[in-house]
Amino acid sequence: MAKEIVDQEDISLEDNQLVCVITGEIKKVKAQEVNLQSVALMLNEEYGFDLADMERDFKIEYTDPDTSKQKKQKVELVVFEQGKPHEQEFISRICIIHDDKVKDTDKTKGLAATLENAMGAVESCEFGLWANGSSYHFLQKEEDALGFDSEFTDLSDFPGEGETLEDLDRADRSSSRKPANDSLIKVFKRSHDYIYGNEGRKKDAFWQLLYLIFCKLYDEKRKFIPSEDSYRRKFWVGVKEKNTAEGCKKVADRIKSLFKELKDDRIFSEVFSGSEEIELRDKGLAFIASDLAKYSFLDASIDVKGTAYETIVSNTLKQEAGQFFTPRNIVKAMVEMLNPSEHDRVLDPACGSGGFLVMVLDHVRKQIAKELYPDLEGPLLTEKFSSFEVNERVRQYAENSIFGFDFDPDLKKAARMNMVMAGDGHANIFHVNSLEYPNWEHPDEIAKINNAVNRSLMAMKDIATTNGIDAREKFDIIFTNPPFGAKVKVERSIIYKEDGTLNYKLGQYSDAPEVLFIEACYNFLKPGGKMAIVLPDGILGNPNTEKVREWILEKFKILGSIDLAVEAFLPQVGVQASLLFLQKKTEIERQLAQDSEQEYDVFMAIAEKLGKDRRGNPIYLRDEDGLELLFDTETKYIVNKKNGQKEVKTRREKLKQLDDDLPKIVEEFFNFLKEK
Template sequence: METQDIILEDNQLICILTENIKKATSQEKNIQSIIRMLNEEYGFEMADMARDFNIVYVEPDTGKNKKQKLEVVVFEKGTDHVQENIIRIAVVQDEKIKENDKKKGVTLTLENALGAVENCEFGLWTNGQDIKYLQREYDVFDNENFIDLADFPGEGETIEDMDRADRSHARKPANDSLIKVFKRSHDYIYGNEGRKKDAFWQLLYLIFCKLYDEKRRFLAYESGESYRRKFWVGVKEQNTDEGRKQVAERIKSIFEELKQSGTFSDVFDGNEAIDLTDKGVAFIAGELAKYNFLDATVDVKGMAYETIVSNTLKQEAGQFFTPRNIVKAMVEMLDPSENTRVLDPACGSGGFLVMVLDHVRKKIAKDLYPELDGVLLADKFNTYEVNERVREYAETNIFGFDFDPDLKKAARMNMVMAGDGHANIFHVNSLAYPQWEHPEEIAKIKSAIDTSVERMQDIIENYTSDARGKFDMIFTNPPFGAKVKVDAEIAEKYFLSKYSDAPEVLFIETCYKLLKPGGKMAIVLPDGILGNPNTLPVREWILENFKILASVDLAVEAFLPQVGVQASLLFLEKKTDLQRNIANEGSEDYDVFMAIAEKLGKDRRGNPIYVRDEDGAEILFPTTTEYVVKDKEENAIVKARTEKLRKLDDDLPMIVEAYYEFLK
């Protein structure tokens, strides 16, 4: 990639449409988001858009010409950029402006603009969080009315197309759209439905309904039937009590159906209910129905999901996510495949497991479509054939244990969003396993392990129905810190408890027991284990029982702003008996990959940091961004735009590449 000499100061950005430098205000960031959305999600070409466009209209009271500046407009395809060719209007405000604001709200800006631009029927108003779509209509007396819509049509689409029951595709979310939808929905339930305690779960139930409905297209494919979506909201259905009632009945019937379904039944107890008002259900369903969740990338879904999970479950439990770039690097370095049985014994909401599933999904897609690459290959990640193999892989080979029953539920949900509903996620204390005061959960683990081994036919000798000694890979970030105490009765069963009863130390021994000989693990550990004099016996035990593959020191920013802890990533391979014998004879000799990640793409406050030149100015990289849009007939059309992008200052991708080179 070439770089170009454009110097950006800290509070600046470059416009994706005009390539002009702009001040990075809240409004400007919202404008960039809307331009991306109109381009990638709605299929409008960059060449047919303009920003800061002045329209002229006659003020009825005075008869004088007045001007209004519109943040973003879309013109009829391939036509001149003049007022009469505008077909979409986007009024974009600062996040502080509310939709009922007297000067900058919907009425005085969007309604006024739609009334002034004769050929434009549709527009949107947004402050970055809230978004409102309007259609201008005329009644039988030729009076102008502005009708609320759930969404407006994309390129080449009509409003009738949007209400077709057989319209199987929704939009693929671009940029931060899904994060905004989840947050908007969560805030709505929290603020308007009086459900502060269970807003998260109520939203989750509706997300489940959406996913279940999307997965029905695979069932239809199997039976040869044509797919008719049930989770949809007519563009004007939210505008009447009758319409909202129909939406609520439709969505609630999906929820009752999915609780009985094989895919989802093991996630629910059966007594859960969607307890929102009809208006609430219709609003949230309208937000979620715009997007296709299965087709969204794991990064997009994962970030959106983590945004709401981290605001509720995690902080209540005093737990924090492993940042996605760290999870990705750990998974890429060990490189699991379709034949790899994987466990996270402290899985939380399932971040590692979802990343493994995504990594393997890409391999399966490449295997099935070797002639494709780039965005056309990515467009195949959710075909029926890929999904079947991914589902089978997850059912057979992906396992997660967690001590928190709520997180078990959240992890299952995360796995469903990643494309599988049968993940083997269990509520169990990994340090106590195989003893645990929930014998029914231990029995489920036994059954899942038996099924997995039977399918993979990989462990025959001295077989026991037990998770120990069954895993090819473990990825984990175990709980650590002074606040986390391990029950003395549990701790004393561990050899390493002679030196330390810290949970992170005992987890190393647990992982050892769970791995096959030759199995590999990637674990996040506080640096104290690797450096303190009093943990020397622990290090000696590690060296005796594992081959060290790699060690990556993380910058202190790794887990900030949630928690300041100096940590490292340790990659280990459980020694076979032969390797242990060689080591005992004193002839052990091997190279270890070591790296230091000084930059992790964010500062101590969690704000992103970008690559800079010697003078401290952010560097811009000319980049061609390709994306796929679907036409009415579901054909994939590849489109591209050229833009100048900043690059996150993150050492981890380079460390992964260096590790691959080291292995060669």
Template sequence: MPETKVIVIPEGKICDYVDGKFRNDTPEEYVRQTIEKRLVNEHKYSPKQIRIEYTLQLGSRKPRADIVIFDNSDIEQTQNNIKLIIECKKETVDARNAKDGVEQLKSYMSACPNCEWGMWTNGKQKEVFHKYVDDKGNLAFMDYNDIPSADGNLDDINRPKRSSLKNAYDDNLLFVFKTCHNHIHVNDGLQKQPAFFELLKVIFCKIEDERNIPKPLEFYTTSEERSNPDGQLTVRKRISKIFERVKRKHGKIFDANDEIKLSPRSLAYIVSELQKYSLLNTNIDIKGKAYEEIVGANLRGDRGEFFTPRNVMKMVVEMINPQIDEKVLDSSCGTGGFLVTAMTHVIAQLEKDFSKDIGCERKDWDSDSVRAFQDRISEMAATNFFGFDINPDLVKATKMNMVMNNDGSGNILQTNSLLPPHEWSDDFKTKLAEALGVKKSDIRNHTTLEFFNVIVTNPPFGSKIPVKDKNVLEQFELAHIWDNDKANNKWTMTERLQSSVPPEILFIERCTQLLVPGGRMGIVLPDSILGSPGLGYIREWLIKNHRIVASVDLHVDTFQPRNGTQTSVLFLQKKTEEQKQTEETSGTMADYNIFMAMVEKVGHDKRGNPIFKRDPEGNEILVPDTNSVLVLGETSEGDKTVSHQQKKKVEDDQTPDVPEIFAKWKQQEGIAW
């Protein structure tokens, strides 16, 4: 293989996505780079058409426009030939700001005779203008949904077709979700949480409309509708009809009398921001990052919840390797990240098998095959994926996450899963029994819960939220007081209960109770459980009841900036009664190796800022971005040529390396899964 060319980035600089120049790494620059990626990857402008920090002539002044775009790359790049101007500001600058707001953009557009389009954004607000000459011969500016793409098609801006929907790239979906949420929060006067749920309803409508094949898309607003009260009411009526279908289809999430409470003006704005994207087809990591970040910002509770980073979830799921026919549970599902990641892992296996069955790859499937495959996914999701959480808002958010990714919302249930099963609500037990295909009477107590093959979870931690209820504690051996025989290094459980127990300790045992014999779990735990001398009884209980397959020590910054608890992921396989009996009879534990790993780099620092790989001198490096190779021409023989390739920094993250090493180790140890 040819050696990858590496470029060193000076400290405090970033490499511009379009022109490759080094610029100061500032909040304003982050906004500009996000827009540049969208121009190239979504709107398909050639980097040769785009100029950064272009000097304009405005009378005696010579301001620099952040981004200008010319009609094509061959045209003379003078001020007269500018087609589009974009101004990017940091989040704290308001669009109405006298010096740096939209009036500055309009003055730039006015000074460029052929400039028809302009966009102003600070990452939270976005304004798009189409310049025209009114009846009196004066320059005027009309609000528009979005800037045109490189092909100049305005119809798709106003009413996109299925074929013109774009997949979001990089942070752009996060950018859009934040913009929409901020708009609701500011303009409708809603608090952050109600604002989030109103946004959720509109996202549901978007997904329902995308699924409504082969009918034309109804989730849209034209620029004219968005700009006047009558048009805004028309949009509201159109989206409300879609929401009626959503409520019928997702009765477990929305009440029959639920309605979208946004003002017509806000609703039209949000529709205009979302309508160009395909939420179904956008890469799952991009969707997941955008969704989980906005959920985390608005629904994070006070029950010790701190959501697992996506890279850690991916590592855990790849290591635990759920299979197509296995039942998978997250007993503290939060935003649903673990479940979506697990489902994606299984869908990849399903797609491979399905392609083999029909004799062609996914890109060559016909519409009947696509529908058949989607039915297989829905069936699998309804049968095999389960999530529990105590927080009803997070349950709703998880259902949404599952629907947005693969329509597996059915088995996300609200409950305090630590309660004795006889105290679980009748509704919860009915739904659970139905989904598992068992009798409700089979779910009797903590000894009759062995239903799941795989559990992946990050339980709530914390001495601030201990469990003190005697009815709850008496279900768990780990809630008892254990005596320590130091001479023989042995712990013995007594009949006495502890007065209070941190929830993560009980969750270990509850997860074990929920696993079938031979089932396996990946669970995030505080390091104190694995190392504190006073908690030796937990380790003894773990060894007695499980094969300890692996322990992965996570960097202290893994859950930062919100939580600095040092954690590890423990991978356990539940022993069968026969295995335990054999060991008890012989008085010796089975001898086996344990996979141990330390993740020293997780891709971000304690403030949550990304950390990138550096050269031996400590400088950040750039490598070609293989996901954004641009085909910009053809030779006379018709061969494609690439004359420009963006470059990217490489996150310094070791989590993707662990599953590969673990897979080789498993093979050596003869572990089948």
């Protein structure tokens, strides 16, 4: 999917308003309305139904069987047969949409009272959807044996434009739907909540869901295994399979055998220890698998997968560890500004769940795809991101060039999973305290790091072999957001050697971890290597850290500095921070700097707006009166036809734009480089 802002319309919105994607009308922001917009976009992009064939708030007429009186029922959203008049006899899909307070068993608004009644009144409509934002029910209408009454069957999905129910049930179906909008986030959250609430697995709901997610990923990756002559899905659920105990058992057996297979796979064995088991009941497993099976994870964008993954990780590992994600827009800006390529070895020495590494992988993936398919653009190019040729190059790059260290073993595992989610084979993620490298108390892990670095040197034909065989002075680029704050203590033994001399020169000025990490990063960088680091403003401005700044100026060339608004890490933690971009001086550059004072220009910027407020709510561009601006936007997306053909479609819509200074700052940074 590709979006291009065409121009700005003279329309503004109040805070509680949105523009309907179907009608273009301004509507009040309510939970039900938001759900309706989400369903409309889902039907458009994932199922291939044109917005022109949809209508909202449509009144269906029917005869009450008890009183024989004519009645009307208002339906939130209907889809008509392609190109046909918007009349009841041409309705092909009926969608009942509520907010999440309405339950599917509600006597007046629930499944039977609304969807079944409406579908029964429309002879042409075989399929329907009941949704409340957190629960989705797909129904099929069939006549009973005598042909008098309608029977309704619960489905795992219904067909899209030009599809049949049989198409969904084919095991040789090679592609699933590409998730649009917030679909994958909702599926992940819905699945997690189901395991947590219905399976009695409050302690390991997160891990049980991840096992299923990785089964799905592994199943999709099987398409690229040379021995797989004819790819047939194993992670799939027949449209009616979850409705019987026998069907649920078949699904469970199929997926559990897939999980055993993936644990022996070279890629996934790096993520799992081998003792893990899927321990959900057959019914719960089939329910969740039917939701996950609808979507292609490989085809989903990094933003979609990353946000969905972070949504569930942030509610478990991160909060338990007292750590928080670096916001994606900050990560993206840092990566774009240093612009890593396929020839750069990259490290995050405090990688957490791998946000920087995944963004680097995505950045390089786009470069590779453009190189391999120079004539493609927009959604046709985006589709190639998951092609075998691109995936193979990305896998090799990740295996050779991307490294992550973290002190938390659970976050190491989460980072590896995140990398696999991003489409990489595996990456070099290690459990180590970067401040103690190379003298950490676990020599086996240090040996693994050194071996991986040396394999990387050989694979990349890198002649940089300074300092023997370890990881110091081996990295071209470092991205990191090191732990900082008064609560994070660094042991004295890390700063000082047994004889009392310093391991870290900066240790004589400060024992703060963020200060020591600057020197650790310096040690890991090649001469001439670059780094982007998040630092609290105190280091850059407080009088008592002047010596730290002098050390930085001696060792590095300052490429740029971006002062972040206080909202940057809120609502998780309030800290005034900056992004610092540095380049390690070569020995010659250091000597020249000592001989004479060298002046050079430094890029500096202030990011006053970061697209969110202090509570984490999104903020949008506004006009002089404080009203949110709307921009006329073209959205291009691909619809897969039944005959295997692909069609690029365009949707014009009026969208708000986040009030975020970072994309503009990145653009100005490259203008600054051109002018130097």
